[in-house]
Every structure is written in structure tokens, then in C-alpha cells.
Ligand SMILES: Nc1ncnc2c1ncn2[C@@H]1O[C@H](COP(=O)(O)OP(=O)(O)OP(=O)(O)O)[C@@H](O)[C@H]1O
């Protein structure tokens with residue numbers, strides 16, 4: 428495997444506690460790699476270690492096989508899209524995008540060409556003369572991307588770049604981000620606490636918890652074969668029935684009893700648009716949520732139903 | 747209420763500016779006394795003929811320009827360092843320097859200079875006045891600049907480093923432009939506190955470094971002299987123009 432970025436047993440201890448604890452991973456060139464985890468689990472710190480804003484307490488960080496963890500940020504060929512975008516308020520869109528090129532090449536003309544192409548690619552043509560205060564949230568985000576991509580970084584670091592956008596725009600920008608990554612071929616290291624985002628965007632996904640990587644793999648693999656209860660629950664809704672995990676969409680709900688089915692009483696239904704979640708209680712008192720197409724039902728409260736699922740959908744032996 | 751407010755504002759402005767207006771009027775009065783006897787520029791002519799006044803005005807300008815440049819540079823860098831290191835002790839000591847009575851500051855500076863002069867063969871003069879002015883202006887500069895830094899997003903400097911700038915480059919290309927209006931305002935403030943200082947200056951000045959306030963004060967003690975009205979009007983007009991210019995600069999920045 429041709430790894431562009433490698434972290435080997437990297438830890439970062441602050442005065443009071445370890446924010447990153449023995450993290451190792453390797454990102455193949457051109458991959459979309461995500462770090463997913465709850466707030467405070469060390470995602471941003473990991474990104475800052477790669478960017479060079481923090482130094483690891485232990486461990487090595489390698490870019491193209493060469494150690495970079497001792498280099499200052501300005502000598503690392505990685506660039507960051509900050510969560511708040513951090514656009515320079517006194518510069519125009521053009522000025523922001525050109526900012527980094529000034530340090531890269533002395534030759535003015537190819538740079539101007541590059542800027543124009545990147546602005547075109549991110550649909551910012553015609554907005555060159557605007558100040559960041561005159562841009563919408565989505566445009567700011569694209570300027571932040573353009574400013575980093577124009578330098579052709581080995582790895583682009585993105586810290587929750589979609590979190591500042593409103594939900595509707597977020598869906599659209601998510602798709603655009605994926606396209607952009609495929610088109611440019613730049614390796615993305617993407618940080619998010621949104622499981623849907625991570626599942627839909629990533630080639631590989633690492634779930635973090637309290638500074639450690641809990642599990643790493645392709646999205647489908649993590650979703651279907653989580654090794655721990657934490658990963659199973661973080662990647663989607665899950666029911667715990669007699670020590671076994673079953674996802675709401677794996678359960679079938681019927682009005683009549685079937686071989687092996689469990690009797691349950693409906694307590695509520697919540698409508699989610701294309702689907703609905705039916706909350707039920709089985710005989711031993713466990714609450715079980717079932718996902719059904721919203722055209723199903725309706726299931727009334729106190730109605731008796733039967734639940735069944737196939738054994739292959741059971742998530743067993745989770746730690 | 748709606749009518750009372752403009753009236754109130756007018757009253758406040760009159761209270762503030764009426765004395766200055768009267769000063770300006772009497773500076774072009776033909777009489778020595780506070781009775782209007784017709785328009786005349788004779789006090790202005792007298793002012794330009796007075797060697798003492800001209801010399802001290804030149805001294806004051808030189809001192810203020812030198813002290814402003816030094817205090818603005820030192821104060822801006824100090825504010826930046828305080829902001830980076832976020833030291834509450836150092837920031838608190840700045841307020842101490844602001845509330846210290848001028849006479850105390852003056853005496854302490856005098857004592858300091860005399861102690862230094864034991865080891866160096868120097869005397870009180872322009873340089874001691876400039877140093878004294880730098881010393882009391884720094885606190886003003888730091889406070890103005892640090893107020894602006896409070897609204898500065900540290901991620902902007904990180905973004906500059908990320909895009910290939912060194913620490914110095916990040917400061918120069920990102921932080922400094924952001925601070926520019928505050929630095930200009932701080933320089934204005936330093937200039938005005940330097941131009942009008944009397945107490946400290948009179949303590950640390952030498953024979954060759956009498957400033958405009960010192961000469962005006964000496965003249966005023968000798969009795970009513972309408973030349974002083976002319977001088978004061980020029981000073982107020984000059985500082986007013988500076989403030990207008992800096993406001994204009996701040997808005998275009
Ligand atoms: N400079 C610092 N000094 C001390 N502790 C820090 C510092 N930076 C981060 N931490 C702590 O390290 C832990 C990990 O922080 P980090 O910002 O990496 O979390 P995160 O996963 O990005 O969370 P979020 O999703 O909320 O952004 C947190 O407990 C945080 O309080």
C-alpha cells in the first residue's frame with residue numbers, strides 16, 4: 428500500500444490528560460479518510476498534530492515516508508480547512524486564495540492561472556473581489572477549500588467543514604465535497620462527529636473514543652461488523668436484546684405470529700419522512716425500536732405485534 | 747422625552763466646548779481684556795514673534811513624534827506578547843501605571859534618571875523627556891491595541907502558518923493589518939498625551955528641553971496674556987485636525 432500519511436503510536440498529553448492516546452493509522456494516496464467520534468475524543472487534536480500546531484508527546488508522523496512531526500507547520504505539505512474557515516478578513520477572495528502561493532513560487536503567471544482554475548472549479552468565479560464578510564456560509568467554505576487546494580497539498584485536513592452550514596446546504600455540500608475529492612485526487616483527512624457524514628463520504632473510517640482509535644475500516648464493514656458496543660451504537664441506532672445487537676432496519680414487524688417471532692406491544696410511532704420508527708416493548712420489558720417504511724401501518728399504541736429478524740443480522744460478542 | 751434628549755445633548759456639548767469657543771473668540775480680539783473690541787490678528791503675530799514659544803513648540807513636536815513612534819512600536823509588541831501569553835499579572839500592572847498620579851511618576855522617573863546618571867555621564871535633556879514620555883505612553887498604547895486583539899481569531903495566524911508563512915510572516919501579513927486601525931488610534935493617543943504633559947515633563951526636562959506647556963505655564967503665571975489664547979487655539983485646532991484625519995483613516999481601513 429502506498430501510504431501518503433502515517434501516524435505511528437502517536438500520543439499527545441496535555442497538562443491534565445491525554446487527548447490522543449497511542450493512535451496509529453496509514454492513509455493510502457488519494458483516499459477519503461475520516462476520523463469519527465464524540466465531542467472531546469481527540470479528533471481536532473489529531474488533526475493539529477498532523478498540521479503542526481501541536482507536537483506529539485510520543486510517536487511519529489510520516490508524510491511520504493519522511494518524518495514531519497518535528498517540522499513547523501509552514502514546512503509541511505499539508506493544508507487545513509478550519510472549522511471556522513479562518514478566512515483573512517482584510518483580504519478579498521482573490522487575496523485569500525493567493526495567500527499561500529506567494530511563499531511557494533516566485534513566478535507570478537502560473538500562479539495566477541492556478542488561482543483562476545481553482546476559483547472556477549469551486550464556482551467562485553466573479554466573486555474574486557469580495558471580502559469574506561460579503562460571502563454566504565457556503566461560499567466562505569468554498570474559499571477555505573480553494574485557498575488550501577490551490578497549494579496542491581499531499582493531504583488536505585478538514586475539521587468539521589460542514590458543521591457551520593445549515594442542514595439543507597450541508598447535504599448538498601457533502602455531495603460536492605465527495606466529487607471534489609474524486610476529481611482532484613487529493614488525499615482527504617476529514618474530521619466529523621456526524622456518523623451519517625462519515626459513512627457516506629469515507630473510503631476508510633476510524634472511530635475514536637477518549638483519544639484512542641476504537642475501530643478502523645470501510646464504512647460498510649464498521650456498520651455491519653462493529654467490534655465494540657460503542658462503535659455499534661455510534662454508527663447508528665441499535666437495540667440490545669438479550670445481549671445481542673439488532674439494528675432497527677433489520678427487524679420485521681408483523682401483525683400475526685410467525686415461527687421464532689417475539690411478541691411486543693407498540694408504545695409509540697415517530698414519523699421520519701421516508702421511514703418511521705415504531706417503539707415497542709417485548710415481554711421481558713426491553714424497548715425495541717423498529718424501522719418501517721412510512722407507508723406501513725399505522726401502528727396504534729397498545730397494539731400487539733410480532734417482531735422477527737434473521738440471525739445473520741445479529742451483532743454478537745461485542746465488547 | 748424625544749425633545750428633551752437633543753436639548754440634553756446640546757447642553758452637554760456646550761458645557762464641553764463653550765470654553766474653547768470663547769478662547770478662540772478672544773484670541774482674535776483687539777483688546778487685552780475680555781471685552782470685545784473688534785477683530786485683530788495681533789496676538790497671532792505676537793505669537794510668531796516669540797522665540798521662546800516657537801522654540802518650545804518645536805521641542806514639543808520633536809519629543810511627541812519621537813515618543814509616539816517608540817511607544818507605539820514597544821506598546822504594540824508588548825500588547826501582542828501579553829495577548830499570546832495571557833498573563834493577568836502583567837496586564838494588571840499596566841492599570842497601575844495608568845492610575846499612578848503624574849507627580850509620583852515624575853518623581854520616580856527623576857529619581858531613576860539621577861541614579862542612572864551616577865554611572866553614565868549624562869544630564870537631563872531632550873532624551874530624558876522623550877524616555878519619560880515613552881514610559882507613560884506605553885500603557886495607553888497597550889490598552890488600545892490589546893482591546894482590538896481580544897476580537898482577533900487566533901485561528902487566523904494558524905491559517906497563515908498553514909499556508910506557508912513563518913511566525914513573523916503571519917504576524918506581518920495577517921495580525922498587523924488587522925491591528926492597523928487600533929495602532930493608528932493608539933499612536934494618536936500617545937501623541938496627544940505627550941504634547942500636553944506638564945507635570946512629568948517639568949520634572950525631567952533640562953535647560954535645552956523646555957516644552958510648550960512649560961512655557962505657556964510660565965507665561966500664564968506672569969499675568970493675563972492674550973497670546974496664550976492664540977497659542978491654545980492653534981494647539982486645539984492642530985489636535986482636532988489630527989483626530990479628523992485618523993477617523994477618516996480608520997473608516998477607510
Ligand atoms: N490546548 C489544550 N490544552 C488542554 N487540553 C486540551 C487542549 N486542546 C484540547 N484539549 C482537550 O483534549 C481533548 C480532545 O480535544 P479535541 O479538541 O481534540 O476534541 P474533538 O474530538 O475535536 O472534539 P469536538 O468534536 O468537540 O471538536 C478534550 O478533552 C479537550 O478538552
Ligand SMILES: [Mg+2]
Pocket residue numbers: 470471472
Ligand atoms: Mg474538534
